[in-house]
Amino acid sequence: MKTVLPAPDISRAIVRIAHEILERYDGADTITLLGIPTRGAHLATRIAAAINAIEGGEVAVGTLDTTMHRDDLRTRSPKALLPTLIPAAGVEGRHVVLVDDVLYSGRTIRAALDALGQIGRPTSVSLAVLVDRGHRELPIKADFVGKNIPTSRSEIIKVNLVEVDGVDGVTIAEGGVK
């Protein structure tokens, strides 16, 4: 197992993504960050904190669970649902930025787009991820990327965050086919 993104790099990536998001949308007023639980939700909170530190406002941030919209539901035992918390302003007319930890097949993001469609019709949707490891199975790409990490399918990428894992760091390990 080897660390490919140590804690300071994660912090820098989050601040950079925050700047890029602000640049693209010309300020924080129309942005709604929606993190995909579990780690995407914590990353969204951190990006929101970084945006607030730059702009001095309070950017809208929430979570979006994708479980009920996944296309692989029938291949595993039913999972407990995770919280979907939409900020009071809703998503209508907002620039929604989906936030996740790792972009891999793209299937989670497809499910997230469906889950978002359930809630309303945003002006635009973009995607921020901490790690893009390649191997897409759907025509989906990230708009804001912390780090591109080329991998083979047999490797296992693990994002650790203080909020969940007690430590920050992205590791890569050899493993069975995931």
Add this chain to the structure above:
Amino acid sequence: MKHLLSISDLSREDAILILDTAAELARISDGPMKKLPTLRGRTIVNLFAEDSTRTRISFEAAAKRLSADVINFSAKGSSLSKGESLKDTALTLQAMGADAVVIRHPASGAPFRLADNQWMSGAVINAGDGTHEHPSQALLDAFTIRKHLGKGANDLAGLRIAIVGDILHSRVARSNVLLLAKLGAHVTLVAPPTLLPFGVESWPVTVSYDFDSVIPQIDAIMMLRIQQERMQEIFFPSAREYSRYYGLNRDRMKALNPNAIILHPGPMNRGLEITAEAADSARSVIVEQVSNGVSVRMAILYLLLGGAPIEGGIN
């Protein structure tokens, strides 16, 4: 979990998983689009061999909100009324490719027969069997109580709940007693001795014949319907006398502690076990129980049918 047959074979963890899932689904149901694609292509049969309004409609709404196909059939107007056996009905449903059967039946244990005899491969959900159990009702009652009184806890630890009335004929009471005790609540049954079931002393409850002494000490009160259709004998001298001793009326409402809530599984006999004033008061969560019922039943259907098929039964 493959079936939901009774609360007695549901673990505390599974019960909490159902309640938590229902809470998330309730939040989705508050949004503009209520329908989820999760059970698209699955067929759910509502087999109701006994009358029902709330439970059948609630299961139907839950299944439809998850995009399942629903087939309703009730005893009246089907071959059940011609005396077709449960086995032949089950084989028919199996042949039609039912992924789940929601069954209500006047015979206690009918859902178990359906599930255990390898007649069909789908999930069986007990929607009330005779005087035995009604697990989805107990889950929605627990959900409602937790939502109002849970103070953020995931169970009902320390809450004091009274179940009042016709305990003897009530499958709702039996399922509730088991579930509420599993979730850590203290349950008191209040009824005349004639309406208490045999062996109640082995249940995890306190029993009282005196409603007025119980009232001030409880957080939630569940009134049960007097089930005249199941009463072949006389269990109390008159309806008026029953009302006076065991009905929820204005004076007893005043004696309730200020945060206490009132539940009733419905249908109500207004004026018998509960006055209109109590049923329609701000403390009453009776109508809310119905909407919570849809969320809880969505959770049950999702957890039983949403994942990979579970091995067992015929294939």
